[in-house]
Amino acid sequence: MKRIISSVLVLVLGVCLTPLNVPLMVQPSWGQSRDSQVEEINRLIQEARQQQQAGKHLSAIETWQQVLAIARAFKDRKKEALVLNEIGFNYQSISQPQEALKYYNQALPIRREVGDRAGEAITLHNIGAVYNSIGQPKEALKYFNQALPILQEVGDRAGKATTLSNIGLVYNSISQPQEALKYYNQALPIRREVGDRA
Structure with missing residues (x-):
């Protein structure tokens, strides 16, 4: 089933990215001002976020490809x-x-290149989450542990609590409950501090 979805997705995205569609739309020589392009990109970003929130992830991917x-x-x-x-x-x-x-x-390398430390931490965390989801706990920990000091540096308390909790989850999944507790106990007061009752 995954292969079929993957093939269909490649076909759908391939159609969206043909030279006749998106690239013509983004050519500044088309007579559109930079302001109208900024308006278009902001409209597409809003549309993609709405699609994500509605769980329409394939549509969101297509829209994000246009923004890209x-x-x-x-x-x-x-x-x-x-x-x-x-x-x-x-x-x-x-x-x-x-x-x-x-x-x-x-x-990740682009976020590092432009000095977006908060974005770098988010991407590192996301990579860790993927590795955790595919049963590669050592890789997951590697990325979560890279994200943690950056989250501290940029003052993202909620992000830090989430990463601490996810590190705890990884340790729990590999039968190291004492190590898991150490991270959960660090996350708990931060969750309370930022008002994350859930």
């Missing part, structure tokens, strides 16, 4: 990294971890 084409046309590396991360998230949401990793691994 525009970001690349304007050489907006920060937005390119954001979009790559979002595409990875959507693939992760439809249980296509290898595709998710492909996009996260494209986003």
Whole structure:
């Protein structure tokens, strides 16, 4: 079933990315001002986020691919990294971890290149989550542990608590409950501090 979905997805995305569709839309020589392109990219981002929230991940991927084409046309590396991360998230949401990793691994060096430390931590965390989901706990821990000090550095308390909890989950899954408790006990007061009752 995954192969069929993957093949259909490649076909759908291939159609969206043909030279007759997206690239013509993003050509500045088309007479559109940069302001209208910014409006278009913002509209597409909003549309993609709505699709994600509605659980329409394949549609969101298509829309994010359009945003990616525009970001690349304007050489907006920060937005390119954001979009790559979002595409990875959507693939992760439809249980296509290898595709998710492909996009996260494209986003990570760009986030480092542009100095987006918060974004770097998010991408590292997401890579860790994928490795955890495919039963590779050592790889998951490697990425979660890279994300943790960056989250501390940028002051993302909620993100830090989530990463601590996920490290606890990994240790629990590999039958190291005492190590898991250590991380859960670090996460708990932060969750209370940021008001995360759930």
